[in-house]
Amino acid sequence: xxxxxxxxxxxxxxxxxxxxxxxxxxxxxxxxxxxxxxxxxxxxxxxxxxxxxxxxxxxxxxxxxxxxxxxxxxxxxxxxxxxxxxxxxxxxxxxxxxxxxxxxxxxxxxxxxxxxxxxxxxxxxxxxxxxxxxxxx
Numbered sequence: 001x002x003x004x005x006x007x008x009x010x011x012x013x014x015x016x017x018x019x020x021x022x023x024x025x026x027x028x029x030x031x032x033x034x035x036x037x038x039x040x041x042x043x044x045x046x047x048x049x050x051x052x053x054x055x056x057x058x059x060x061x062x063x064x065x066x067x068x069x070x071x072x073x074x075x076x077x078x079x080x081x082x083x084x085x086x087x088x089x090x091x092x093x094x095x096x097x098x099x100x101x102x103x104x105x106x107x108x109x110x111x112x113x114x115x116x117x118x119x120x121x122x123x124x125x126x127x128x129x130x131x132x133x134x135x136x137x
Contacts, residue, residue, distance in 0.1 A: 003081045016076045023065050030061025
């Protein structure tokens with residue numbers, strides 16, 4: 001198992017920082033910071049300056065988050081990879097067998113067996129097979 005396998009299992013995606021959510025969160029944080037720091041301009045009646053400062057702050061925060069997205073993703077992936085390597089969870093082979101009893105796979109000395117009756121569906125995508133097990137069996 002490698003890093004992408006763990007990300008698929010734990011986070012339902014290999015991407016730790018989705019672009020839309022990350023940029024929107026940075027923009028929202030920038031909006032609140034600019035509203036708090038420019039409150040005095042609103043109170044003194046400088047509505048145009050208030051709007052310019054708030055808009056500029058939001059644009060800068062969104063732009064910076066977009067520019068720093070790739071280095072942030074790289075940093076998070078390296079931190080996650082280092083943690084999994086330290087725990088000895090990546091780079092381990094997965095042995096699997098398919099026979100009349102069902103599907104069995106072994107990782108780190110532990111074997112999991114899924115009988116054919118407990119399978120809900122089998123899907124194939126570009127040579128990768130996905131086995132969906134039923135919760136009722």
